Amino acid sequence: MPRSPSTPKLPAPASAPRRADAARNRDKILAVARRAFAESDGDVSMAEVSRRAGVGMATLYRNFPGRRELLEALYTEEVDAVCAPAPAAEDEGAGAAFVAWLRRFVAFSTNKRQIAAELLTHVDSANPVFNENRDRVLAAGRPLLAAAQASGEVRADLSLEQILDMVIAIVRISADAEYVAPILEIALEGLRG
């Protein structure tokens, strides 16, 4: 029997509630995947993400055609958190605002490491996802550093790249957080000149 023209072959345009559902699914998948990657040292299958998020494989693959796309989205979300405007703190000077941003960068460096390592099994380090996101981080930090240096609260003799390399070097020290945290404080203290 011929298909009735009233049976559309293409999906109907998503209605607002369906778009909201889709966004919720995407968010749920990302939240579950982030936790799963952190807990399992990266060895997480798409089937496991689908199961833990409570969405079917079809929904998962509609959102993220593969593991690589899922990892890219996780990585980009981490970068978004560093680039988001800082919560306004009325009484904090430019130096404190810059240091607060550096602390968000530290959290980012720690969270993204596993994700970046996994992502590198799918793309190489020359992939634009890394350079573009690096540029976004630098663009977010640069005005904060400029203000802190202009107010004399942060030493003027270091570039943002140097400061971030210092922070990265310290957070990569292989030891537990309790051992590394005071080392980072010393370095941040040094920035105040």
Added chain:
Amino acid sequence: MPRSPSTPKLPAPASAPRRADAARNRDKILAVARRAFAESDGDVSMAEVSRRAGVGMATLYRNFPGRRELLEALYTEEVDAVCAPAPAAEDEGAGAAFVAWLRRFVAFSTNKRQIAAELLTHVDSANPVFNENRDRVLAAGRPLLAAAQASGEVRADLSLEQILDMVIAIVRISADAEYVAPILEIALEGLRG
């Protein structure tokens, strides 16, 4: 014909001038080898060391039965330099003395890296040469840090291990010395609290 008892089978005890010669040869070999390893990124043969030091292979092997022994001696010499008593500086406080020692440690960390990497091709990192020398470095630095902390010139909330890990992390940043040097200064500044 039976050997006459007057022909000694063991070498005669070395006379004082011969001992001095031997020490000079050993020093010359070490100096040449250190330079050769630094220049060549580690790819130096025993024959090359013998040629550049102007000593025969027999003399070289009498001093260092193999590449591994030569590397161990170079490594230990670097550690000796860190552990040597600091040159007395009358007007310098305990904080400055500790920081001066850290700067010697930085030079050591930089010089020894190539040697340690080569040495690891002969022995594994559990070899006592590493642990013993690590202990010697810590023993040399500990009283200097204690004095600097007691005088209030260096923050009291970090251990020597943490401070050295901070310094090592920074000097390992892959960039040229001009880029890394100010980062190290910031960190040393932070120590002053």
